[in-house]
Amino acid sequence: MKEFTYTITDPLGLHARPAGLLGREAKKFSSTTTFIRDGRSARVGALMKLMGMGIKQGDTVTVQVEGDDEEACASAVEKFLKENL
Amino acid sequence: MRTAGGIKAAEGIAIGRIRICRASVCDIDDSLTEDTAAELARFEQARIRVQEQQRVLYERARQSAGEESAAIFEAHELMLDDEDLVEACTEIILKQRHRAGYAVQEAFDNAAQMFRDMEDPYFQARSADVVDLKNAMLDVLLGRDTDNEQGTEPFILVAEDLTPSETVKLDKSLLLGFVTREGSASSHTAILARSMNLPALIQCRDISEDWDGKFAILDGYNACLYIEPTQDLVESFTGRRSRDLEKEALLRQLMGASSTTMDGRSVRVFANIGGPDDVDAVLANDAEGVGLFRSEFVYLNSRTDPTEDQQFEAYKRVLKTLAPRQVIIRTCDIGADKTIGYMNLDREENPALGYRAIRICLTRRDFFRRQLRALLRASAFGRLGIMFPMIISLREVRECREILEECRRELEGDGVKISPFEVGIMIETPAAALCADELAEEVDFFSLGTNDLTQYTCAIDRQNAKLEPFSDPHHPAVLRLIRMTVEAARRHNIWVGICGELGADTSLTETFLRMGVDELSVNPGSVLPLRRIIRSLDLSRPVGQALIQEE
Missing domain, CATH: 3.50.30.10 (Phosphohistidine domain)
Incomplete structure (x- = not known):
């Protein structure tokens, strides 16, 4: 399993469009990507639940990636976060 | 005649007949079915059909109202990919043997309720999107005609x-x-x-x-x-x-036109902005650049001291979107009336004359360096100008430049790409205006902050309403300091702009142009009115009556 943390810089927080596009990005891999914050978690493919975590600008999330291609998936997800959120 | 009130959401006047748009109501079939596979297929078809519709709506909205209004339809398309939502509908159909319409209503209403219960207004508003998607799904599933009769009368x-x-x-x-x-x-x-x-x-x-x-x-x-x-x-x-x-x-008509006087003098009309969200207004009003980007938003919107990366992302976004336009970012100007919890600043008797802006930055070097490094890294994504506020002395400017140079060497040592950028200072203290000749040697541009310059020159607190009768926005002392600054800039071949409120004061535009001001930076909404005034001026004619003289 790969794990890293990321702090959201987008003023709107983890909002609908980038969160949805992130789901698409993660779908290219077989690994499962999960966001964790304050004891709550959501897979990135579950957009509503992910948005339901109410992640705001300045919040730090833990990202866990697990699966056969976790290495590649984790770096793609991290790159996406840095560029979009 | 009857009248009704409410809250203003957009200005303007409309005169015509009222048409009431009623929400479509329908009865959902809650009977059970044997053929769950067929219902599941109908659900899947409807989902794909609605995603197609959202793509069409996205295109239509993008063309009629722009990218910002259209983005929501792309989000809608993505919401319909939600794994939990699809799974919930599938379960209601396969396990409870309900029909597709019922499954959609149940699952989407649940999701909408989740958003409604959230605290943040942005997320609360997303419940309307889920309801919207539910209606679109039901329209497809129930074969309802969705294009309402609209008639031909406005x-x-x-x-x-x-x-x-x-x-x-x-x-x-x-x-x-x-x-x-x-x-x-x-x-x-x-x-x-x-x-x-x-x-x-x-x-x-x-x-x-x-x-x-x-x-x-x-x-x-x-x-x-x-x-x-x-x-x-x-x-x-x-x-x-x-x-x-x-x-x-x-x-x-003035969109895309140049800000040039009748006799051919061009002035750059820039916009003042307070954050990345204002970028749309810069483009919509056709500003030629940003003359003052108040970087305080990165500090004020954060609960903790923002990291270098957080700042870099914010600056990069603005520079990239507005390229090739120049964007002048003013370094942190907190203190005085803008205080922040995590900075632990002491209360002061006289905050306007106190520990603020560059004075904080030059004593808290690590804090300052984080911002400068973020700015330098962002320089590769557009045309950056870095501007230091509240300068009173040559020593301060030199110190700022030294720290900036150190940051540049560090970053370049690490292989970070840095593009050419300009360095300037705010002229907002009488001290800076009076020393403009010396200061001009050290920088690429000056930007006159007329609000503080007026307050400091006239010793009039601009927050104090009682001083209104004593204040004169066109005080000759202020206009003379502006003239001295512009003349010093001319002598040293650097450009000079005005980013305070006087920049948008059209009764002074001709005066400023005659002085030799190169740039005026105003609120986005004032850009086009100001361009209109500039285009009507003829500086080759003798000084007009309306011209405000400082002597």
Whole structure:
């Protein structure tokens, strides 16, 4: 399993469009990507639940990636976060 | 005549008949089915069909109202990919043996409720998107005709609330204005109304069914709706509306035009902004660049001291979107009236003359270096200008430049790409204006902050309303300091701009141009009116009567 943390810089927080596009990005891999914050978690493919975590600008999330291609998936997800959120 | 009020969401005047837009209601078949596979297939087909519709709506909205209004439809398309949502519908069909329509209603209502229960207004507003998607799914599943009869007569639209799809499906050429019972200033209706330049009134509690078809005036300036108005009112609002239209058309002609006087002097008209969200306004008003980007937002919107990466992302976004336009970012100007918890600043007797801006940055070097490194890294994504505020001495400017140079060497040592950028200072203290010749040696540009310059020159606290009778925005001392600064800039071949409120004061535009000011940076909404004034000036003619003289 790969794990890293990321702090959201987008003023709107983890909002609908980038969160949805992130789901698409993660779908290219077989690994499962999960966001964790304050004891709550959501897979990135579950957009509503992910948005339901109410992640705001300045919040730090833990990202866990697990699966056969976790290495590649984790770096793609991290790159996406840095560029979009 | 009846009147109704509410909250203003977009300005303007609309005169015409009311059309009430009723929400479609329908009975959902809650019977059970044997053929669950067929229902599941219908669900899947509907989901794909609605995603296609959202892509069409996205294109249509992008063309009629721009990328910002259209983005929501892309989000809709993505929401329909939600694994949990699809799974919930699938379970209701396969395990409970319900039909697709029932499954959609149950699962989507649950998701909408989750958003409604959230604290953050942005996420709360997403419940309307889920309801919108539910309706679109049900329209497909129940084979309902979704294109309403719209007729050919323009109308003022009155509704409970409008979903994004409804607003896009409306024939825009017939719309005069919006009135809704629900909604907020950041709702889709309000955003759409503003982007279309139509008036909108929200939270109008008095909406009544019998308004349908009645003649009305919507006064978006005062958030008031007149139903069956008197003839006098119609005449007065018709006059107001045609003046609005004339003004609008005139300003639109100036989009893409240069800010050049009749005798060929070009001035750069820039915009002042407070954060990445203002970028759209810069583009919509055709500003030629950003003359003052107040970087305080990165500090004020954060609960903790923002990291270098956080700042870098914010600056990069603005520079990239506005490239190749120049963006002048002012380094942190907190202190005085803008205090921040995590900075632990002491209360001061006289904060305007206290520990603020560059004085904080030069004593808290690590804090300052984080911002400078973020700025330098962002330089590769556009045309950056870095501006230091509250300068009073040559020593300060040299120190700032030394720290900046250290940061540059570090970053370049790490292989980070840094593009050419300009370095300038705010001239907002009488000390800086009087030493402008020495300071000009050290920088690429000056930007006159006339608000503080006026306050410090006249010793008048600009927050104190009692001092109003003593204040003179055109005080000769201030105009003389401005002239001295501009002349010093000229002598040293650097450019000079004005980013304070005086920059937008059109009674001074000619004076400033004659002095030799190169750039005026104003609120985005003042860009086009200012360009109009500049284009009407002829500096080759003798000084006019209206010109304000500082002697």
